[in-house]
Amino acid sequence: MFEGLLGGFANCFEPFNLLLLFLGTFLGLLVGALPGLSSPMAIIILLPVTYSLEPLPALLTMIGVYVGTKLGGSFSAILLRTPGTPAGACTALDGFPMAEKGQSGLALGYATYASFFGGVTSWIIAVTCIPFISGIALKSSNADIALIAIMGLVMVSAFTRGSMLKGFIGVCIGLLIGSIGMDRTDAIERFTFGSIDLLSGVPFAAALVGLFGFAVVISDLSLMKSSSELVTTKFKIELPSTLDFLKRWRAWSVGGFFGSIIGAVPGVGADGATWLSYGTVKNNSKNPENFGKGEPDGVVAPETANNATTGGTMVPMLTLGIPGDASTAIMIGALYLHGLQPGVTLMKTGAEVVYGMLAGLLLAGVFMFIIAMGAIRFFVYVLRQHRSILFPFVLIFATMGAFASYNEFFPVYVAIFLGVFGFIMEERGFPVVTIVLGVILGPIIEYNTRVALQVANADWTTFIDTWPRILMIGIIVFLVFNEVKQGLSRQKLSKQNI
């Protein structure tokens, strides 16, 4: 193992490979920060370019993009409340209020630190504990995955400031949107209204672009006259002190733990990990009321979790050939394209590539940290400009982001529709992030529930078969009752105010 890893580092340090890894990370940061352009999209776009390369340089470029987008997504989330990636949406909850308070430099500093820490943590876990983590991931049955996803949805509803009811309504609308198209189990169309374009469902990129790109621009037009006051003219990156970061051990340890473990669970990906980490840290905080108003822990937890998934997702991908998320699914495709066989035999047939990728994962984290320091300045310069300059470009990039997902115009129309819909919801206090989580996790819940029930011959007690499942159901029930209790007491207070 150790020798293989040393060989991997030696391969990565070849100038051409190092250059591609660096460029990939830079591109990842850039793409991640641009609303609507996500990591899978950037990797897909890069795929034809990497055809002509050897397997390792091609995959190193993709790993660079993959790692870079994780942090890049937080740039626009913090500075513009327009997350570049789905996982960045969670960071916006506290990152943007921090920026509004004039602490944008510090918020970005926390995000950079946390991302780097999350990446290194998960890398150590991935490299040293591969047998252990892959064992857990392998044991995750469909019932477990369904319950983890449901837990994520309940968590996100709990994040809704003021009203859990609004959170649940948003989640349900997201679940309905996620069920549009061909049913995966029975292959029967649902909610397609006769449209062939809707057979494959609502394009996910379009949902992101619409709900996080267009909706935010339409909403924030009210701020048009005020040029960005998020940053000062003499901007200085404020990395938190080591002591301050260490004091936030709950946030980064929870983020690192959830990111690494959930990243290793196929299909859930970084989105679930960030929300779970955020919810856990918020619920265990001494000051939960500060969350959503610019609490640094609200940036540290999701950002650590976000980057910690990079190591976690590599485990099932490299050991079992199972993708942890969309980006690693595309990387598996790239392995096939380069004549390698992903799966349990990959460690034997392509050990050089596997160890090279693992080494590249750590180096990409280092590059990410270094580049981010400069890139933050660049983005702050861009974002310091008047909104009347920024918003038209956001509209163009978001439109292209929707188009590039399918290379068709249909996702653009869907994005515009969802943009207007998202704006109306946001105006009435329904957080659009709940819809997006519903869209992401809905198909995962449905598919895994059905497969679990098929295996158990339609016996629903399969969901309380094991202690971890009972624990997860316990957490879900506790969260719902806790929120209902809090909601009722809030209602009493508001009655007194009228």
Added chain:
Amino acid sequence: MLLSDKEKREKKSDLVKDILIGFFFLIISVGAFFAYNPADAPLDVGTDGMNFATYPLGVASLLTILVLIYLITSFKKFFSAQQDYNFFKYLNQSIQDNKSLYFKRILTVILLTVYALILGEINFMLLTSVFLFAVFYLYERRDYFFMITLSLLGGGFSYALFVYFLKLPI
């Protein structure tokens, strides 16, 4: 904490908007019961005890219940508010006060839709430059030299990035 008359009026107008959006969601949730099966496929139950309709109908049922709770709560709040209130008068006043903002929002959506509809029909760089200029104008920039320069540069950059570099088939 007691609210001022103005705050009470604004609160009541918010409650009216809550009720309206509640009905909007109710239409979506009830509509889901009629639109879930466009192909009129048979509802055969599989070995998992479910079929393709179980999940969407389950979600639609849950949404209906939640929206009804939301509507009942909003109505209760509305009727418990004592302030005399004319929604249409308030709406009219609100439109007068925020005419420019509503105009910008509606025109942004229209411009974006037109841009998306004719994308691919007209030269990408030219169309993007024109779109950028139009949106700059809509957002009340009047420094024409800067607007034209930035529109052309933006169009050129977008072309280089999306068409030349990223090879998008636009």
